[in-house]
Amino acid sequence: xxxxxxxxxxxxxxxxxxxxxxxxxxxxxVYGTKVVAGISPNKDGTKFMDKVPIxxxxxxxxxxxxxxxxxxxxAPFVKDxxxxxxxxxxxIIYVLTEHVPFHDSxxxxxxxxxxxxxxxGPNGPGITSVGKCKIxxxxxxxxxxxxxxxxxxxxxLTYEIVDAVTKSGRGESTVIGLGGxxxxxxxxxxxxxxxxxDPDTEQIVLVGEIGGSNEELAAQYIKKHVSKKVVAYIxxxxxxxxxxxxxxxxIIEKGVGTAExxxxxxxxxxxxxADYPDDVPSLLD
Amino acid sequence: MGKQIFRNYGxxxxxxxxxxxxxxxxxxxxxxxxxxxxxxxxxxxxxGIKFAKSQQELNDAVKELxxxxxxxxxxxxxxxxxxxNIKKEMYVSIALDRTARAPVxxxxxxxxxxxxxxxxxxxxxRHIDPLLGYSDFIGREAVKFMNLxxxxxxxxxxxxxxxxxIFNEEDCELVEINPLVITAEGKMIAADSKVIxxxxxxxxxxxxxxxxxxxxxxxxEAQSKGYAFIELDGNIGVIANGAGLTMxxxxxxxxxxxxPRNFLDLGGTDNSDIVANAFDLVLxxxxxxxxxxxxxxxxxxxxxxxxxxxxxxxxxIKQPIVVRLSGVRxxxxxxxxxxxxxxxxxxxxxxxxxxVKVAGGN
Numbered sequence: 001x002x003x004x005x006x007x008x009x010x011x012x013x014x015x016x017x018x019x020x021x022x023x024x025x026x027x028x029x030v031y032g033t034k035v036v037a038g039i040s041p042n043k044d045g046t047k048f049m050d051k052v053p054i055x056x057x058x059x060x061x062x063x064x065x066x067x068x069x070x071x072x073x074x075a076p077f078v079k080d081x082x083x084x085x086x087x088x089x090x091x092i093i094y095v096l097t098e099h100v101p102f103h104d105s106x107x108x109x110x111x112x113x114x115x116x117x118x119x120x121g122p123n124g125p126g127i128t129s130v131g132k133c134k135i136x137x138x139x140x141x142x143x144x145x146x147x148x149x150x151x152x153x154x155x156x157l158t159y160e161i162v163d164a165v166t167k168s169g170r171g172e173s174t175v176i177g178l179g180g181x182x183x184x185x186x187x188x189x190x191x192x193x194x195x196x197x198d199p200d201t202e203q204i205v206l207v208g209e210i211g212g213s214n215e216e217l218a219a220q221y222i223k224k225h226v227s228k229k230v231v232a233y234i235x236x237x238x239x240x241x242x243x244x245x246x247x248x249x250x251i252i253e254k255g256v257g258t259a260e261x262x263x264x265x266x267x268x269x270x271x272x273x274a275d276y277p278d279d280v281p282s283l284l285d
Numbered sequence: 286m287g288k289q290i291f292r293n294y295g296x297x298x299x300x301x302x303x304x305x306x307x308x309x310x311x312x313x314x315x316x317x318x319x320x321x322x323x324x325x326x327x328x329x330x331x332x333g334i335k336f337a338k339s340q341q342e343l344n345d346a347v348k349e350l351x352x353x354x355x356x357x358x359x360x361x362x363x364x365x366x367x368x369x370n371i372k373k374e375m376y377v378s379i380a381l382d383r384t385a386r387a388p389v390x391x392x393x394x395x396x397x398x399x400x401x402x403x404x405x406x407x408x409x410x411r412h413i414d415p416l417l418g419y420s421d422f423i424g425r426e427a428v429k430f431m432n433l434x435x436x437x438x439x440x441x442x443x444x445x446x447x448x449x450x451i452f453n454e455e456d457c458e459l460v461e462i463n464p465l466v467i468t469a470e471g472k473m474i475a476a477d478s479k480v481i482x483x484x485x486x487x488x489x490x491x492x493x494x495x496x497x498x499x500x501x502x503x504x505x506e507a508q509s510k511g512y513a514f515i516e517l518d519g520n521i522g523v524i525a526n527g528a529g530l531t532m533x534x535x536x537x538x539x540x541x542x543x544x545p546r547n548f549l550d551l552g553g554t555d556n557s558d559i560v561a562n563a564f565d566l567v568l569x570x571x572x573x574x575x576x577x578x579x580x581x582x583x584x585x586x587x588x589x590x591x592x593x594x595x596x597x598x599x600x601x602i603k604q605p606i607v608v609r610l611s612g613v614r615x616x617x618x619x620x621x622x623x624x625x626x627x628x629x630x631x632x633x634x635x636x637x638x639x640x641v642k643v644a645g646g647n
Binding site: 023075076099100101102103106107109110111114137138139141142152153154155156157158159160163180182183187207209210212213214217233235236237238239240275276277278 | 381383384386387414415416453456458483485486488489517525526527528529530532533535536537538539540545553580581582583611612613632633634
C-alpha cells in the first residue's frame with residue numbers, strides 16, 4: 001500500500017512543453033511514473049519525446065484516464081490551470097510553479113477541497129512514492145525503498161535529509177513536499193494521518209521551518225493520534241525576527257512560530273528534534 | 286501609499302498634502318501634523334512626526350524633517366495633514382491566517398497602541414471564508430462585540446466592507462488601520478494605515494512599486510537582480526541553493542559559533558553566471574570568508590563549480606572560499622574546484638567546521 005499515489009497512478013502534465021515541464025517530465029518517465037498525456041493548446045496532436053500524447057485541454061486528456069496532474073505553467077496562469085484540473089475531476093493536483101499569488105492559492109485549495117481533490121504545493125517539490133511513482137522535481141537518485149516517510153515544507157533541504165537517511169542504510173516509503181508558500185494544499189496533520197495508516201511506513205520525519213503554527217499543531221496531533229515514531233528537524237532557528245528567508249512561508253511574526261516554540265512543542269509530544277540535517281538518521285530506529 | 290489606496294476606495298482619511306521643499310508649503314489655516322514620509326514602522330518614536338500650530342511652527346517642522354535621516358534613510362518627502370480632533374481611537378485589520386487558510390478580521394475599540402498589548406477579551410477575531418467573501422452579517426457581529434453606537438456602527442461597517450474589498454482586489458497580505466479615529470464631531474477616519482501587498486502579485490498591480498522599508502540598499506540591489514538575499518551582522522558570506530537549505534546552513538553555522546554575514550538563496554538554476562554574480566553581491570558585504578553549500582539537483586554541482594571559478598577570477602577574490610558539493614555531478618564539480626585551488630567537501634558539516642576555522646572572529 002502507499003499514500004496518495006502508487007504504481008498505477010496515471011499522470012498528466014499541464015505545461016509539458018515548457019522548460020521546467022519538459023525537463024521534469026523526462027525525469028519522471030525515467031523514474032517510472034506513468035505519464036499518460038501532456039496539455040499544451042499550441043502543441044495539440046503532437047507527442048512529447050515521441051511517446052507521450054499532447055492534447056489541448058484537461059478534458060480531452062480524460063480519454064487516458066488520468067488520476068493526477070503536474071502543473072508547470074507561469075504563475076499568472078496557475079489558477080486557471082488548477083481550476084481546469086479540478087473541474088475535470090482530477091483528485092491529485094501538484095503545482096510546481098513558485099510565486100503564485102496567495103489569493104489565487106486560497107481559491108485553488110478551497111475549491112479542490114470542495115471537490116475532494118488534494119493539492120501538493122504550490123512551490124514544493126511534489127510527492128515520491130519510492131519505487132512506484134514520482135510526481136515532481138525531486139532528484140531520482142537519492143531514494144532507496146524503505147520504511148521512513150518524510151514530509152517537508154522545503155525543497156533542497158528535503159533532498160539533503162532524504163540523502164542522509166539513504167546513506168545511513170535506511171530507506172524511504174513516501175516523501176512529500178508540502179510547499180513553501182504561505183497558502184498550500186496540505187499541512188502536516190493531513191499527511192500524518194496518511195502515514196499512520198500506511199503499512200509501508202514505520203517511522204516518520206517532519207522537516208519544518210519557522211513561521212506559522214503548522215508544526216505546533218502537528219505536535220498536538222502526534223500526541224493524540226500517531227503511534228509510529230516521529231522525529232523532526234526545524235530550520236530557521238538563527239533567523240532574525242521579521243526577516244523573510246526566501247520562502248514566503250518562513251517569517252517570524254512577533255514571537256509566534258519561532259523555532260523555539262516549534263522545538264518545544266515537538267519535544268513535549270515526544271518527538272526528538274535534530275540539531276543538523278545530518279543528525280536526523282541517528283534519531284531513527 | 287496606504288492612504289492613497291484608502292482614498293481611492295472611499296475610506297475617509299485626513300486631508301493633507303505632500304511637500305518635497307519648503308517652497309511648497311501652503312499658507313497655514315489650522316493646526317497640522319507634519320510626518321516624514323518614510324515607510325517605516327515606529328516612525329513616531331524615531332522623531333519623524335511633529336505638530337504645528339502656526340505658520341512659523343509649520344515652516345520649522347518641514348525644514349527640520351526634510352533632509353533628516355531616520356534609520357539611515359534620508360527624508361525627502363513630508364506629509365502635512367490636518368490635525369484630527371480625536372475622541373476615541375480604535376483598531377481594525379484584515380490579514381491572512383495561513384494555518385486557517387483564510388483572511389481574518391481583527392478589531393478592537395482599544396486602538397492607537399500596539400495590538401499585542403490589548404487584552405484578548407477586548408479583541409474581535411473573525412475568519413472570512415474566501416469563497417463566500419465578506420458580507421454585512423460579519424460586520425454586524427463585529428459592531429455587536431464592540432458595542433458601537435448605531436451611527437458609529439454604520440460607519441465602521443462601511444469601512445470594514447471597503448477594507449475587505451482592498452484586501453481582495455489589491456492582493457493584500459495585510460490591511461490595517463491604527464488608529465481608526467472617532468472624531469469629536471462623530472466621524473470615523475483612518476488616521477494611519479498600513480497596506481502590505483503580496484509581492485508575488487505585483488505583475489497584476491503595475492501601478493505599485495513596492496519598496497520594502499526594512500530592506501537595506503544591498504538587499505534592494507539583490508532583489509532587482511533576482512536573488513533572495515538578506516544581510517545579517519556576521520562575517521561569513523553564505524551562498525546556498527533552496528531557501529530551506531540556506532536557512533539550515535545559517536543555523537548550522539550559528540550552532541558552530543560561526544557568524545553568517547548574509548542569506549543568499551541561488552534557487553534552482555543551471556547557469557554559471559547566476560552563481561558568479563551571486564559572489565558579486567556577497568563580496569559587497571565584505572565577508573572574511575565565503576561558504577558555498579550546494580545539494581545538486583536541478584542545480585548541478587559542476588555548473589556551480591564553474592561559476593565559482595569564474596567569480597574567483599573575475600572579482601579577484603582574496604577571501605577563503607569553502608565549498609560543499611553533494612548530489613548531481615558532485616565529483617565533476619569537486620575536480621573543477623581542485624584544479625583552481627579551491628577547498629571543497631562532500632558534507633555540510635565538514636565545510637561548516639572548515640569555514641568557521643578560516644573565517645576567524647568578527
